[in-house]
């Protein structure tokens with residue numbers, strides 16, 4: 001298959017062609033210079049790398065109902081929030097099925113990877129890994145040990161299976177706990193992450209100490225806090241739909257102005273679908289609604305480019321020969337970043353691995 005149109009990858013927007021076969025890019029270059037000379041099926045539109053959903057709690061997919069009213073803290077706070085009651089009361093097999101269902105839907109939408117905060121200790125990460133078996137989605141699992149004070153045997157076992165550790169917040173864990181977990185992650189070559197300034201504004205020196213590899217939310221952080229985060233070069237995952245459900249919104253343009261690398265996530269699967277395309281559209285439109293517009297280019301980076309770098313796979317954000325096939329959307333290739341952010345949808349998508357050889 002030959003794709004012709006706009007390419008939106010880590011190397012910047014441009015027009016060009018890609019020759020794609022068996023899920024790989026074989027050739028790339030200027031339109032009209034491909035080796036097939038009209039002997040292969042052509043598709044026009046916009047090509048992007050696979051998006052990454054950079055913040056989920058897929059275990060919550062077991063709760064399919066409208067979230068009750070009230071502050072988010074009452075719903076997701078460990079250990080008595082509704083979320084933790086649902087996790088505790090749902091049988092493991094039902095949770096695994098719910099997680100797998102969410103993964104299947106993400107794959108259908110073309111998502112390439114997900115970064116999940118998985119509660120419930122070692123068993124929680126085991127459940128996530130077993131739900132992901134046989135799936136093409138890359139699942140980056142950040143687990144959470146259960147015992148306090150820290151039990152080193154539990155942490156070691158967790159880090160053998162997980163890609164790192166994510167705690168709920170600096171407010172809910174002592175400095176001693178956080179620093180021991182962060183140290184264990186470093187020693188194992190893995191990642192340490194946490195939510196910050198979500199329920200209340202937290203002192204920036206607390207969540208930056210020890211330095212995390214990823215922060216989530218920060219919509220209650222003030223300008224000085226965000227400057228400190230930018231200086232510490234810590235990327236931030238934002239989840240506008242989840243925040244909006246509880247009456248809040250991250251100021252994405254401000255994050256960008258201060259130079260904070262942004263990633264985009266869909267947060268708790270009990271609040272919203274894990275669709276990164278819907279998150280993109282909402283992020284853009286809600287920023288306009290608040291008269292704090294955000295450039296489509298920033299959102300494209302947050303969904304398709306920056307997270308692959310964070311995952312240590314910048315190659316997966318490039319559309320070059322040898323790279324995996326991109327996602328193609330049958331959309332006009334004019335102003336492609338705006339098109340992708342506001343109009344990309346599953347029914348406009350071509351998954352090139354479904355098209356093999358010459359047609």
Ligand SMILES: [Zn+2]
Nearest residue numbers: 117216267268
């Ligand atoms: Zn979260």
